[in-house]
Amino acid sequence: MVSGSSNLVRYNRGMNVGVLGTGVVGQAQAAKLSELDHDVVVGTRDTKDKKIKGLKIVSFAEAAAHGELIIEALNGNAALTVLKLLKKQLAGKVLIDISNPLDFSSGELRLTVINDDSLGEQIQKALPKTKVVKAFNTMNASVQVDPASVAGGDHHLFIAGDDKKAKTEVEKLAKSYGWKNIMDLGGIKSSRGMEMILPIWLNLFGVLGTANFNFKITK
Amino acid sequence: MVSGSSNLVRYNRGMNVGVLGTGVVGQAQAAKLSELDHDVVVGTRDTKDKKIKGLKIVSFAEAAAHGELIIEALNGNAALTVLKLLKKQLAGKVLIDISNPLDFSSGELRLTVINDDSLGEQIQKALPKTKVVKAFNTMNASVQVDPASVAGGDHHLFIAGDDKKAKTEVEKLAKSYGWKNIMDLGGIKSSRGMEMILPIWLNLFGVLGTANFNFKITK
Numbered sequence: 001m002v003s004g005s006s007n008l009v010r011y012n013r014g015m016n017v018g019v020l021g022t023g024v025v026g027q028a029q030a031a032k033l034s035e036l037d038h039d040v041v042v043g044t045r046d047t048k049d050k051k052i053k054g055l056k057i058v059s060f061a062e063a064a065a066h067g068e069l070i071i072e073a074l075n076g077n078a079a080l081t082v083l084k085l086l087k088k089q090l091a092g093k094v095l096i097d098i099s100n101p102l103d104f105s106s107g108e109l110r111l112t113v114i115n116d117d118s119l120g121e122q123i124q125k126a127l128p129k130t131k132v133v134k135a136f137n138t139m140n141a142s143v144q145v146d147p148a149s150v151a152g153g154d155h156h157l158f159i160a161g162d163d164k165k166a167k168t169e170v171e172k173l174a175k176s177y178g179w180k181n182i183m184d185l186g187g188i189k190s191s192r193g194m195e196m197i198l199p200i201w202l203n204l205f206g207v208l209g210t211a212n213f214n215f216k217i218t219k
Numbered sequence: 220m221v222s223g224s225s226n227l228v229r230y231n232r233g234m235n236v237g238v239l240g241t242g243v244v245g246q247a248q249a250a251k252l253s254e255l256d257h258d259v260v261v262g263t264r265d266t267k268d269k270k271i272k273g274l275k276i277v278s279f280a281e282a283a284a285h286g287e288l289i290i291e292a293l294n295g296n297a298a299l300t301v302l303k304l305l306k307k308q309l310a311g312k313v314l315i316d317i318s319n320p321l322d323f324s325s326g327e328l329r330l331t332v333i334n335d336d337s338l339g340e341q342i343q344k345a346l347p348k349t350k351v352v353k354a355f356n357t358m359n360a361s362v363q364v365d366p367a368s369v370a371g372g373d374h375h376l377f378i379a380g381d382d383k384k385a386k387t388e389v390e391k392l393a394k395s396y397g398w399k400n401i402m403d404l405g406g407i408k409s410s411r412g413m414e415m416i417l418p419i420w421l422n423l424f425g426v427l428g429t430a431n432f433n434f435k436i437t438k
Contacts, residue, residue: 108335109411116327151437158419185422192328193419200377200412203404204436213438217423218370219431 018043018067020060020082022050025098025141026073030055032145033071036176041066045082064089069096069173070130076101076119077112084126091129094166096173097191098136098144100198109199120160120191131166134191135159135174138201140211147178147214155214156181160190183217237262237286239279239301241269244317244360245292249274251364252290255395260285264301283308288315288392289349295320295338296331303345310348313385315392316410317355317363319417328418339379339410350385353410354378354393357420359430366397366433374433375400379409402436 019030019042026042031054033040041056043063050057064070064086074082076099083090101112101119113119120134136144138158147153157179161167171182185194197215205211238249238261245261250273252259260275262282269276283289283305293301295318302309320331320338332338339353355363357377366372376398380386390401404413416434424430 106335110334114333115329116325155435155437183423183426185419185426190422193422196415196418199415200404203409203412204402207402207404208436208438210438213436216374216435216437217427218374218433218435219427219429 014038016066016068017041017071018063018065018069019071019073020063020086021073021075021099022052022055022057023073023075025136025144026071027052027055028141028145029071029073029098029136032177039066060086061089067093069094069169071096071098072123073098075099077103079119080122080126083123087127087129090127094131094133094163094169095123095127096136096170097123097132097134100137100195102198109202111195111198114196115192118189118191118195120188120195124162124188131161131163132188133159133161133163133166133170134188134194135170138194138197139214143212143214145177147180150212150214151216153178153180155216156183158183158185158190158194160185160188160194162187181216233257235285235287236260236290237282237284237288238290238292239282239305240292240294240318241271241274241276242292242294244355244363245290246271246274247360247364248290248292248317248355251396258285279305280308286312288313288388290315290317291342292317294318296322298338299341299345302342306346306348309346313350313352313382313388314342314346315355315389316342316351316353319356319414321417328421330414330417333415334411337408337410337414339407339414343381343407350380350382351407352378352380352382352385352389353407353413354389357413357416358433362431362433364396366399369431369433370435372397372399374435375402377402377404377409377413379404379407379413381406400435 015038017040019026022044030042041058043060044050079099103110103112124132234257236257236259238245241263249261260277262279263269298318322329322331343351
C-alpha cells in the first residue's frame with residue numbers, strides 16, 4: 001500500500017485501486033481493473049451483507065485507504081455523505097467520480113443538483129485535498145470498461161477536473177480500457193453538462209431498447 | 220394563404236411558412252426555406268426596427284397567420300409570452316419549437332425550466348390546439364439547415380412531440396434540408412432531455428472553438 005499523499009500510480013498493472021460502491025458500475029469497474037492485474041478492493045457500507053464472486057469486499061474506509069486511485073461509483077444521493085467520512089483516507093489521491101445525482105422518488109426523473117452546481121463540484125468542495133475527476137458517468141457500465149463494444153470504440157469519453165495531472169492519469173487509465181476518443185471539458189465545473197446529459201441518455205435508452213450506445217461528437 | 224385548420228403541408232416547394240423570431244436561428248431557417256422555394260415571412264415584435272436583406276419581415280401575428288407551418292425560433296425566455304398572444308392564428312398548425320430556456324443573467328448558465336418540466340411542454344400546454352414538435356434545438360443554426368456541413372451529415376437530429384403526423388411532417392422537412400439521421404425521442408415530454416443537453420453543448424462549443432459540430436448516437 002502506498003501512502004495517501006502519493007501521486008504515483010501505475011496504469012499498466014499492479015496499482016492499488018479502491019472502488020467505492022458495489023452496484024453495477026462498481027462491479028464492472030472492479031472486474032475490469034482486476035482483469036488488468038491491478039490490486040482491487042471494493043468498499044461497501046455493510047460488509048456482512050455483501051458477497052460478490054471474484055471481488056474483495058471491504059468497508060468504505062478500508063477501500064479508501066487501500067487505493068492509490070479511487071473509483072467512486074456510489075449512488076448519487078449517498079455519495080457526498082459517504083465521501084465526507086473518508087476525507088482523511090482520500091487526501092492527496094485521484095478520485096474518479098462516476099456518480100449521477102439522479103432521483104426517481106417522485107416518479108419523474110429529477111437531478112437533485114443542477115444548473116449552477118453539480119455533484120462533481122460538491123464532491124471536490126467537500127474533499128479539497130482530493131483530485132476529483134468526473135468521468136464515465138455518461139455511459140453504461142459495460143461501455144465504460146469496454147468501449148470497443150459500441151461501434152468499435154468510435155465515440156467519446158468526457159472528463160472534467162481542476163487538476164491537469166489527475167486528468168492525465170485518468171486518461172491513461174481510460175486508454176488501458178480501450179478508450180480512443182477522450183474529450184477534456186475543462187475544470188470540475190464542467191460536471192454540470194456531463195450530469196445534465198443523463199435525461200437524454202435515459203430517453204435514448206428507452207427508445208433504443210439497449211444501454212449499449214454512446215455519444216460521439218462529430219465535427 | 221391556407222386556413223389555420225389545414226393540416227396539408229407541401230414540403231417540396233411552395234409551402235407558406237411563418238418563422239417567429241429574427242435572430243440567428245430564425246434567419247437561417249428563413250433563408251433555407253426561401254432557398255427551397257417556400258413562401259416565407261419572418262415575424263418580429265416591432266417591424267419598424269427590422270430590415271434584413273432577402274427576408275419579408277412582418278408582425279408576429281401576420282407571420283403566425285401566414286404559415287401553414289410555423290418555425291418558432293424565439294428567445295427561450297420570451298417564447299411563451301409571444302406564443303400565448305398568437306393562440307388563435309396557431310390553432311391546428313404544426314409548430315416547430317427550436318427555442319431553449321437559457322438564462323445567462325446571473326453570469327452562470329441556467330435553464331429556467333428544468334427537470335420535471337420543459338419549455339416544449341409549456342408551449343404545448345399553452346397551445347393545446349397546435350401540434351408542437353421540438354426539433355433543431357440541439358445544434359447550431361448553420362448545422363440545422365445544412366447538416367452535411369458537419370461530418371457529411373453523419374450525426375443526429377432529435378425530435379419530440381405528441382402528434383405522430385406532425386412529427387412525420389417535421390421529418391419530411393428535415394430530410395429536405397439534408398438530414399439523414401432523425402431520432403424520434405417520443406412525446407413532447409422528451410423536450411426535457413433535449414433542452415438539458417444545452418449545457419454540455421455550450422461546454423463543447425468552448426472546448427472545440429467552433430459551433431460546427433453535433434452529437435451522433437453510436438451503437
